[in-house]
Amino acid sequence: xxxxxxxxxxxxxxxxxxxxxxxxxxxxxxxxxxxxxxxxxxxxxxxxxxxxxxxxxxxxxxxxxxxxxxxxxxxxxxxxxxxxxxxxxxxxxxxxxxxxxxxxxxxxxxxxxxxxxxxxxxxxxxxxxxxxxxxxxxxxxxxxxxxxxxxxxxxxxxxxxxxxxxxxxxxxxxxxxxxxxxxxxxxxxxxxxxxxxxxxxxxxxxx
Numbered sequence: 001x002x003x004x005x006x007x008x009x010x011x012x013x014x015x016x017x018x019x020x021x022x023x024x025x026x027x028x029x030x031x032x033x034x035x036x037x038x039x040x041x042x043x044x045x046x047x048x049x050x051x052x053x054x055x056x057x058x059x060x061x062x063x064x065x066x067x068x069x070x071x072x073x074x075x076x077x078x079x080x081x082x083x084x085x086x087x088x089x090x091x092x093x094x095x096x097x098x099x100x101x102x103x104x105x106x107x108x109x110x111x112x113x114x115x116x117x118x119x120x121x122x123x124x125x126x127x128x129x130x131x132x133x134x135x136x137x138x139x140x141x142x143x144x145x146x147x148x149x150x151x152x153x154x155x156x157x158x159x160x161x162x163x164x165x166x167x168x169x170x171x172x173x174x175x176x177x178x179x180x181x182x183x184x185x186x187x188x189x190x191x192x193x194x195x196x197x198x199x200x201x202x203x204x205x206x207x
Contacts, residue, residue, distance in 0.1 A: 003189045003198040007206050012163045013100055014154055016172035017111035017118055020191055022087040031085035032064050039077040040068040056138035057114045089125040092204025101131050106163055108134040110154055115140055146176035148183030
């Protein structure tokens with residue numbers, strides 16, 4: 001059995017967003033650096049970005065922008081430059097999601113980004129958002145990866161559709177994705193790096 005077999009043998013596949021479905025790190029690091037320089041007058045270093053990357057969005061920008069304004073104002077500053085720094089679909093991502101849905105697999109997204117921007121990014125990048133079982137961002141839960149409880153609502157929705165934890169696979173790009181998924185009783189497939197027994201260099205390899 002390989003990573004592709006794990007994915008196609010699952011009744012439900014849940015995806016991470018950033019650097020899994022959408023290419024994020026490079027463009028959003030530049031985005032955050034531009035916001036810090038333009039609105040708050042300081043140079044945001046890659047060391048700071050690396051230290052906090054992957055945290056829930058509200059916490060992330062509070063740390064990256066050093067609490068320089070209210071959370072609402074920091075969100076507005078970030079959004080004002082959004083059009084210059086758009087996320088794009090990862091290689092093979094749209095095709096894999098569509099193929100899984102056509103196959104009858106339940107597909108959802110659980111991410112550390114906030115929900116509404118995630119929906120907008122997925123729609124902008126051409127994903128069939130209206131066919132997804134759920135899209136849950138960090139603003140929809142008090143639990144965050146690597147805490148397995150981040151998947152509680154996803155499990156509730158899938159269980160209502162007759163899908164158990166053992167029939168669910170999470171696909172992500174970071175160690176905290178693997179820890180959370182395994183803790184929730186899900187299978188896990190890593191993308192982009194070897195995060196365990198099952199992984200693929202990109203989503204196109206899972207198609």
